[in-house]
Every structure is written in C-alpha cells, then in structure tokens.
Amino acid sequence: MSQENLYGEISDAIVNLNEEKARELANKAIGKNLNILNVIEEGFGAGIRRVGELWDAGEFFLPELMRGAKIMQDCLDLLIPHLQGGIERKTLGKVVIATIEGDIHSIGKTIVATMLRAYGFEVYDLGADVPAEKIIDEAIEKNVDIIGVSALLTTTMLGQKKVIEILKKKGISNKFKVILGGAPVTSKWVEECGADGYAGNAVEAVELAKSLLHR
C-alpha cells in the first residue's frame, strides 16, 4: 500500500468512527517506520477535519464528534512515542480551559478540550464553575499559551471579561492568548472584552488556537 492510500484509509477510519481499524492502521504506520508526523497530519488530521466538516453540514452530531475525537486521541497516544527526531510535535501548544465561575455547563467546554487534544494540543481542563483567579493561577503555573473560557449563561459571560481584566491588572495579558466560547458568546463580545478570539464551535476553536499560535 502506498503512503497516500494509507493516509486515505486512516482518514476514512476516523470518519467511519472505526476505532479498531484506526488503531490497527496506527500500529501499521509504526511497524513500517513511516514518518509519524506525516501520518498524524495527513491521515488522522485529515480525518478529524472531515468530521468537523460533517458537523458543520449537519451530517454529524455530538456523539459522532466526541467519538471521532476520542478515537483520534487514542491513536495519537500510540503514535507520539514513535515520532522521529524527538517529540517536538508532541504539543502544538499548551491550553488551559474552563467554564467560568457560576456556570456549571461543561459539555461545550469538554468538546473543545477533546478536539484540541485530538489535534495535538496539551490541554488542562479545569472543569466547570472555576473562578477567574484560579484559571489564571493555573495558566501561570502550567506556562500555557492559550486560556480558553467558556460560558453558557448570559449572566456568567461577565466572568469571561473578568479573566482579561485580571490579566491586564497583573500586567501579564501579553503572555497568553485568551479565547472565548459558549452559546451566547459572539465576536462582538470578544472584541468588547479585549479577548484574542472567538470560536463558534469546537472545530473553529482548533483552527483559532492554531492560527493564534501560528501553527
């Protein structure tokens, strides 16, 4: 099988949510000593991007998105120790993510965290109902590149702004990129808060994170 065919098969396995096949192909790539970086980018990466497109088109829904991302993540765990030339691709960047204080809605945030991990980001998911101060403390401690703050309620959205205000007060707002998400969040709100970006869904969040870090 040519490498291109293998990439295609891997991508199909992700889109078909065929976990067994995806793992088998990951092991095959390792056994053949292929360039693992290319396998990840052109096989698995292409697959998860198609999953994202199918979500946008209304063909895939939450269960498919979560399953696709989980299969991809499992396969990355298999592949990453075999990266040639060290583990520089081990992470595209570090992200701390949380649903803001007062808001217990975690599903959207969890999907974004899962997709970011699937794409190769190192993600620290702090859960829901997390105070702005704690998010920032974790961001500093883990030395992350991106802070992601989710809010589902219009009343808790103000907490997203608070994160940015505290960063400014501490004089460290240039150390992190802050991205916002959640059903009521709009690009106008992001602008008003002075955040670095807005993503309407998990696939966009990955693209946003990559572009902010020039990956």
Next chain:
Amino acid sequence: MLFHDWLKDDSKIILFDGAMGTEIFKRGIEPGKIPDILNIEKPDIISEIHKSYYDIGSDMCQTCTFGSSPLNLKKYKLEDRIKEINGKALENIKKVCPPNCLIVGDIGPSGEFRSPVGNTTSEQWQSSFASQVKILEQGVDLWHLETISDIEEMQAAIRAVKKNSEKPIIASMTYKKTPRGYFTIMGDSLEKCIQILEQEKVDVIGANCTIGSNDMIGLIEESIKLTNKPLSAKPNAGQPKIDENGRPFYEYPPKDFARDIHDMINLGAKIVGGCCGTSPQTIKEIRKIIDSL
C-alpha cells in the same frame, strides 16, 4: 378535565406562559445561581412572575422547576433539598393560579449525557425524573417535559411520568436548524422524535428553546405533515445579546414574535408560548392575536 376539553375544542388555542429565567434575571439574580432555589429564597418573586403571565392572559403556566431533578440539583449540591424546592414551587404557583387556568409541572433536562458524550444510563435518567415527578404530582394539572436534546432521555422522562401520574404530557424536544433540517444536537431528526413521541403516547408533541420564532415556523410546518397529534411551540425571542452595561437582552420585538406565532397557529399549532427572552409583554401580544381569531 379542562386540558382535554381545550384539546378537543377546535376553536381553542391554548396560551402557555413566557420565560421564567429571563424574568428572574431582570430582577437581579446573581450569576450561576439555579433559578429554582428562588422558590425558597425569594418565593414572592416567583409568584409575582407566574401572576404576571396569568394576569396578561396565559391559560396555563409552568412551575419554576426546570432544573429540579436530582441529577441536575446535584451539580449545585442541592439534591438533598429536592422535596423542599419542588414543594415550594407548587405553593408559589398555586397561590396565584386563577380559576379556569392550569398549573403545568415543568421538567427540564438532567444535564447529563449518555455515552459517548457522557456516561448516564436511561435507568439513571428515569429514576432521577421519577423523584421529581412524585413530588410535583401532588399539585400539577399536566406535565411539560422540555428542552431535551436526546430522545432517549425524553423517553426516560415520559416513562418516569407515566409510572407515577396519569396526567397529560406535553413533550418538547429542542432542535437546531441544520442544512439538512431540524435535528437535536444528539442527532435525532424531527421525524424520528415525532415517531417515538407518538409511540410513547404523549398527549401533545412540542418543540421549545434553541431556535427563534422565525425558525420555529418552519419546524411547525414540517411537524404538521408528520403527526396528527396536537402541537406545542415555545420558541426563543431570537438570540441573546449583551448591552453596554454587560447585561443580556433579547432584541426580537414582542410584536414580531407574536406575528411569527400567528403564522404557527395558522399552520396548526395548538399550544403557543415563549421560551428564553420572552416576557409578559410578548404573551400580551400573542393574547391579542388569539382573541382576534
């Protein structure tokens, strides 16, 4: 029973209430607090909101118990207070419900998902909903199971009601509009949901939340082709925005909302009302339209 009489009366359009959460936030509830706890902490506010809807013309209003099932209350560490919250909610609505109007027992989603999104089972859902149903059963006239995005969770809720109550059920799923039609975020199509809700023998098939009234017109148009059951619609007043003071608001005007509702009634909707962003003002506009029919 009054509700069945209304359903049988072809000339009757049943007017439901508008938003509870939006009205509570207008009165300055602190972020993140579950509105249901106000049944205990601020009972007068809850009664006042119910009263404002009954007074302006709602035929029926729903209890402030959207999140008062154990699975959801647990997230707020309030599961031990389930009896108190649901019990007080009944008191708060009973004292303002006028004669010839009805009290609807409101049951919202558990907030927990089945695999692969979460790990909750149908049995867990059913047992959680049943705990809430048993308490509300003492004071409600009918049920509204609403804003549910997984038809399996809805089935668990319906079964929980049927095991503990013989009162009528309105089952409202929440749909998003996709390029391929109306689906729940779990991927259940409108057609599939309606088919299952018919099998489960609910009294009214409904849709609420997520989409605005303009998109709900299309959903009702589709639904009417798929079922002979009475239909209920409680759409949102568009999407929320944030004003310069950081306060959320819905900009879709009540008159426009009521005009959309008029279209839904013309298509065949039997029960109409509003979800997020609607107010007594919205219900007033709809009342005018219904009275002019």
